[in-house]
Amino acid sequence: MGAPKFIDLTFRQVEALPADTVAVLPLGAIEQHGPHLPVSTDYVTATEAAEAAVASVAEAGAASVVLLPGLAFTKSDEHHWAPGTIWLTWETLMATLVDIGRSLQTSGITRLMFVNGHGGNSALGQVACREIRRRFGLRTFFSHLSVPPDQARDVANPHELGLGVHGGHSETSLMLHLRPELVHMELAERRVPEHLADYELIGFGKPVSFGWLSDDFGPDGHIGDPTTADADTGKILFTAAVERIARAIVEASVFDPTPR
Numbered sequence: 001m002g003a004p005k006f007i008d009l010t011f012r013q014v015e016a017l018p019a020d021t022v023a024v025l026p027l028g029a030i031e032q033h034g035p036h037l038p039v040s041t042d043y044v045t046a047t048e049a050a051e052a053a054v055a056s057v058a059e060a061g062a063a064s065v066v067l068l069p070g071l072a073f074t075k076s077d078e079h080h081w082a083p084g085t086i087w088l089t090w091e092t093l094m095a096t097l098v099d100i101g102r103s104l105q106t107s108g109i110t111r112l113m114f115v116n117g118h119g120g121n122s123a124l125g126q127v128a129c130r131e132i133r134r135r136f137g138l139r140t141f142f143s144h145l146s147v148p149p150d151q152a153r154d155v156a157n158p159h160e161l162g163l164g165v166h167g168g169h170s171e172t173s174l175m176l177h178l179r180p181e182l183v184h185m186e187l188a189e190r191r192v193p194e195h196l197a198d199y200e201l202i203g204f205g206k207p208v209s210f211g212w213l214s215d216d217f218g219p220d221g222h223i224g225d226p227t228t229a230d231a232d233t234g235k236i237l238f239t240a241a242v243e244r245i246a247r248a249i250v251e252a253s254v255f256d257p258t259p260r
Contacts (some may be wrong), residue, residue: 003054006066016198018064018101020253022111023104026050026070027125029118032082032214034167034172034222036188037175041167045174046117049145049238053115053245057095061245063253071096078213082115082221097125101132101140102184113141113252119165127152130192141252156247160225161197162205166214168192168224168235177234193217 006023025238028043034208038044052244076087088096097114104112112132114125122144134245160168202208217223223258 003051003067004065005056007069011107017066017108019108019110020098021064021066021109022113022115022252023066023068023109023116024054025048025100027074027118027121028070028072028115029074029076029087029115029120030072031079031085031087031118032221033171034191034216034220034226036184036186036189036222036226037167037172038088038179038182040072040179040182041171042118043070044117044178045145045171045238046070046115048115048178048238050115052238052242053249056242057244057249061251065249065253068100068177071236074118074119075124076120078120079221081227082211092132093121095122097128098131098135101128101136101138103106106136109138109139109256111139111252113143113249116142116144119144133164139252141248141253141255143248144246144247145174145245147238160192161194163192163194163196164173164224165204166224167222168226169228169233171224172226172229173231174237175233175234176229176231177238180231185226188229189220190225190227191218192221192225193223194254202256207209226258 026046028046029038030043034037046112051067054065056064057063072085073088075093076085079085080087101112101151125142129142132138133140145219164170196203201209214221
């Protein structure tokens with residue numbers, strides 16, 4: 001048994017879904033990931049992890065859950081300069097997410113979880129969750145495969161100094177596990193902006209964030225060290241992400257912030 005997919009249901013079957021069903025929507029991206037990774041990296045990791053997590057929850061009977069088709073084109077304007085990047089403006093993506101929420105409400109869905117594979121979607125996704133909650137009453141949740149390093153200090157990869165935010169060790173390892181035929185390790189090079197570690201307050205995962213474009217760090221487009229990546233690490237990261245997302249889906253099916 002695979003993941004139950006929303007698009008495989010008839011409208012009567014959608015109508016008959018339990019009230020606490022969690023609709024899971026993967027958010028990917030189509031954007032440059034350096035010379036060694038495909039532009040589909042974020043889409044592949046988000047959709048694969050979401051599908052595996054939904055299948056796990058459904059097979060265990062732990063919650064009622066359905067998988068929505070993943071969004072490939074999202075907010076990738078930090079990579080606007082690079083060939084292969086297909087991005088939506090924040091206005092377009094916000095309107096799209098809100099419209100999806102409205103449509104799900106019409107379908108009787110009351111709980112929506114985004115599974116995000118692209119850090120550039122995070123801030124907008126948080127706002128969209130509140131907007132959908134306010135306008136349509138859905139319980140909304142925003143999850144990641146792992147917290148992006150630019151939003152929380154990354155201690156898992158000390159050789160990247162917490163700066164492996166794009167196309168580095170973790171993402172390259174994930175793709176070596178999921179799509180090794182698309183990874184060009186012969187082109188992988190270390191691109192860690194080590195000078196950022198000298199700033200006490202401003203930086204990735206520090207108290208003060210900053211606006212950035214990926215070519216601020218050089219012409220290769222990636223930020224991190226993919227040379228240390230391997231498929232075994234990718235499998236560990238993927239398995240942990242799937243388990244974490246599956247647990248979050250189960251919690252989302254019963255979550256209620258109102259005091260009892």
